[in-house]
Each structure stands twice: as structure tokens, then as C-alpha cells.
Amino acid sequence: MxxxxxxxxLIRLIEDPDESIYAHVHDRLLSYGxxxxxxxxxxxxxxxxxxxxxxxxxxxxxxxxxxxxxxKLKEWIDSSDKDLLTGSIIVAKYQYPGLDEMVVRNQINxxxxxxxxxxxxxxxxxxxxxxxxxxFFGMHHFQGNAKTFHxxxxxxxxxxxxxxxxxxxxxxxxxxxxxxxxxxxxxxVNLPNHFILAYLDEFSVNQFIPxxxxxxxxxxxxxxxxxxxxxxxxxxxxxxxxxxxxxxxxFEPCPNTAIIKRMITNLIGSFQxxxxxxxxxxxVELRDLFPA
Numbered sequence: 644m645x646x647x648x649x650x651x652x653l654i655r656l657i658e659d660p661d662e663s664i665y666a667h668v669h670d671r672l673l674s675y676g677x678x679x680x681x682x683x684x685x686x687x688x689x690x691x692x693x694x695x696x697x698x699x700x701x702x703x704x705x706x707x708x709x710x711x712x713x714x715k716l717k718e719w720i721d722s723s724d725k726d727l728l729t730g731s732i733i734v735a736k737y738q739y740p741g742l743d744e745m746v747v748r749n750q751i752n753x754x755x756x757x758x759x760x761x762x763x764x765x766x767x768x769x770x771x772x773x774x775x776x777x778x779f780f781g782m783h784h785f786q787g788n789a790k791t792f793h794x795x796x797x798x799x800x801x802x803x804x805x806x807x808x809x810x811x812x813x814x815x816x817x818x819x820x821x822x823x824x825x826x827x828x829x830x831x832v833n834l835p836n837h838f839i840l841a842y843l844d845e846f847s848v849n850q851f852i853p854x855x856x857x858x859x860x861x862x863x864x865x866x867x868x869x870x871x872x873x874x875x876x877x878x879x880x881x882x883x884x885x886x887x888x889x890x891x892x893x894f895e896p897c898p899n900t901a902i903i904k905r906m907i908t909n910l911i912g913s914f915q916x917x918x919x920x921x922x923x924x925x926x927v928e929l930r931d932l933f934p935a
Contacts, residue, residue: 650675650682657686657703658696665699672703677711680704708740709925717932720900728820730903731800734910737929742801750804754783755821762825768842768861769872771827776870779818783807787814787867795913798906811838812906814866829864830896833905834878835887840864841896858894904933 649671656668672679683704715733719725728751732744761774779785788797788808796802803809803817815831815838822829828843841860863878865871875894882889907930914922 646675646678647682650679654682654686654700657699669699669703673706673710676707680707683707709737711740712737713929713932716903716929719903720932720934725899727816727899727902728800730899731816731906734903734906734929735799735801737926738795738799739801747801747804751817751820751824754779754817755824757782758821758825768827771825772829772842772864772870772872775818775822775825775827779821779866780869785809785814785817785866786869787811793913793916795910798909798913810909811865811867812902812909815840816902816906818864818866818870831902832863832893832895833897833901834881834893836885837867837881838905839878840866841894843896858891860894900933904930 653668653672656664659665659668672683683700686700712733715736716730719730719733728748732742732747735747736742736744757778758775761778762771766774784807785803786808788794788806788810791797792810796806797808797810798813800813800816803813809817812831819829819831819840822840829840830843832839832841840863841858842862842864844859844861858875860875862872862874865873878894879889882893887893907926911923911926911930914926
């Protein structure tokens with residue numbers, strides 16, 4: 644690497660007791676970004692310069708990784724497609740910077756293949772969702788994690804795929820990604836205090852809700868309740884129960900930016916619960932990247 648000698652020279656100065664020298668070293672290493680991380684990790688493992696050196700190395704690595712997360716998230720927000728799986732992986736890499744995203748994509752593909760084997764073009768929307776539910780909840784054992792609902796592990800897509808437990812948002816994300824890959828028009832609905840999915844009425848063929856729905860939705864799906872199916876009236880009852888108005892946005896799909904922003908908001912709540920102010924402040928910084 645062209646800058647390897649410069650990076651190594653800067654690392655040798657990390658333990659300098661002069662704060663002004665360290666401040667200069669700190670800023671220079673940050674400017675190299677992710678390229679500096681392998682050198683910092685090697686020095687942390689191989690050099691024995693004391694606790695100050697190790698702490699500064701750890702802080703530098705974290706700062707660089709956080710700046711990388713911010714950069715990738717900003718690129719995602721500014722991109723034209725805003726792929727939901729990619730956005731979810733970026734957020735997961737905030738906590739797990741070494742995450743191999745191909746592992747996540749392969750896990751999604753494996754579930755998707757099991758769904759694909761049972762689908763055909765003759766099935767109705769309801770029949771397709773029943774197959775999705777059978778594979779997703781029955782064969783792969785996904786479930787809502789009510790026991791530790793506020794754990795941050797319920798929000799990261801990699802840990803949800805590993806444990807098969809998540810919150811309403813994370814389960815809805817994985818479910819909708821697979822459904823959309825199977826050409827099923829299933830999209831997220833951003834309810835207050837909850838998150839559900841809408842199966843859109845692509846062909847204006849009303850298979851479930853006669854004359855009562857003007858939102859272009861056939862029916863709704865609740866992944867936190869093993870894919871239970873319900874209609875618009877039940878959303879109205881839910882909103883009435885929590886004293887919320889019947890806003891149009893509570894009945895229709897939301898953009899992927901709103902989904903990822905809510906994922907970050909959920910994580911902020913999770914780390915507030917355990918009093919981790921450092922994580923909260925960083926996640927607020929990530930959330931502030933989104934347009935108001």
C-alpha cells in the first residue's frame with residue numbers, strides 16, 4: 644500500500660505523552676480511513692506499549708469504523724434505489740464492523756429458496772402468504788422476542804437471522820425482503836408503537852376486503868404474531884386504542900428510508916434502556932443523517 648510507511652510511522656507516535664502531538668497523529672490516521680485499520684489492529688496485537696497505547700488504538704479503530712458507517716449510510720440515503728437489505732446491513736455493521744455481508748445475503752437466499760420451491764403462479768395472494776408463513780415461521784422458526792423485547796440484538800439483521808428472534812420491525816424487514824424477491828408486493832407500514840406489512844392490490848382484484856379499503860392494500864400481515872392476517876378496520880381499532888389519529892401514512896407502505904431510520908430509533912431506545920450514552924449519541928448522529 645502506498646501509505647503503509649506513513650501509517651506505521653504515525654502509529655509509533657500514538658503513545659507520545661504530548662497531547663498536541665497525539666492530536667496531530669490522531670487526525671492524520673483518521674484521514675487514512677479504513678486503510679489504517681489493519682495496521683492499527685496488528686500493532687494492538689503485536690506491540691506491548693502499555694495501556695495508553697492500547698486504549699488509543701481501540702478508540703482510533705472505533706472512530707474510523709464509525710466514520711465509515713456514517714459515510715456508507717449517507718451514500719445509501721443519497722442513492723436512487725435504497726435497497727432495504729443493504730441499509731439493514733449498514734446498520735448492523737455499526738455494531739459488528741467485521742460482519743461478512745455475504746453471510747447475511749446467503750442466509751436470506753436460503754430461506755428464499757425454500758419459499759420459491761412451494762410457490763406457483765396459480766396461487767392467490769392469501770395462499771402465497773400462507774406459504775411464506777409456513778416456511779418463515781414453521782420451517783425456519785422465526786418468532787417475536789417478547790421476553791427481551793428492547794434488546795439491541797432484536798434490531799441487527801445478522802443477529803436476528805442467527806437467533807431467529809426479533810422485534811416487529813426486524814422480522815418485517817426480513818419477511819418483506821424475501822417476499823419482494825419472490826415478486827410478492829409486500830411492504831412495510833410504519834405504525835406508532837408497532838410495525839406491520841401491507842400486501843398491495845397490484846391488479847385491483849379485491850380478494851380480501853370488500854368495499855372498505857381505499858389504500859390499495861389487499862390485507863395486512865403481522866410478522867410479530869407469526870404472520871397473522873388482518874384488515875384495515877383492525878388498524879383503526881389499534882390506533883383508537885392508543886389515541887392516535889387515522890393518518891393515511893398508518894395504512895400505506897412507507898419508504899425504505901423511514902424503515903432504516905426507525906431501526907436506528909429502536910436502537911437508540913435500546914441503549915437508553917441500559918444507560919449507554921456513548922452508543923446513544925452515535926446513533927443519534929446516524930439518525931440525523933436522514934432528512935427531517
